[in-house]
Amino acid sequence: MTASTRRAALGAILSAPLASVPAIAAQSSLPDYEAQFLALLPQLRKLLPPLERAKAYMATLYALGDRQAGEHPGWGDWKVASAWADRATAARKRNGYSEAWDSVNRHSAKIDELVSEFMDQRMTTLPAIAWKARIADALDCWEEEAGSDLAAWAREDGACA
Structure with missing residues (x-):
């Protein structure tokens, strides 16, 4: 997907009229x-927005690293393309992308632990x-x-x- x-x-899911979550959770036919x-959901409503913001920020820093490396030369000349990738990686190291990645992982781990089962x-x-x-x-x-x-x-x- x-x-x-x-x-x-x-x-499409969110545009459908939904009954209240407490009413649905109280249904006896609902699986345990x-x-x-x-x-x-109260915990997820607090945990998801910071993760979503952190992911958006991380994506911005990634794209900024690409832009700072210059126009991608394509993969026809491996040495030139590899040099571009090295410039992009170096730009990301300077712009805080690694720290943003770590932040996303910390947020993700909290949510994953809560919901994975x-x-x-x-x-x-x-x-x-x-x-x-x-x-x-x-x-x-x-x-x-x-x-x-x-x-x-x-x-x-x-x-x-």
Whole structure:
């Protein structure tokens, strides 16, 4: 799943009218693991935005390193391309990219520790699927699991079937 596909799917999920998470979590038919996952949302609402900001900053620093290295010469001449890559790497070392990478990893580790046991479990409600997709996007993993949950939900929903 490409980044644009993930964004489109997440946008579609988030544009759907959703019942409140507490009401959904209280449903007796909800699997225990999904109720436990939904109970993590207050923590995730605090942990995800700093990660998302750190990732955006890291991406900016990466692109800045590329720009500072000059126009990419293409890979036709390996020596010239390798020299460009060395310049870009040196520019990133100077601009703080490594520190930004470390920050992203620290934020990611906190979230991964919190949610990893739930990410391969099938979520059955749109709020749980939407949060799973947001986490997948932020951590750059579990996209397939989130997409599978959404597809299963759509197959089982009377309006979609």
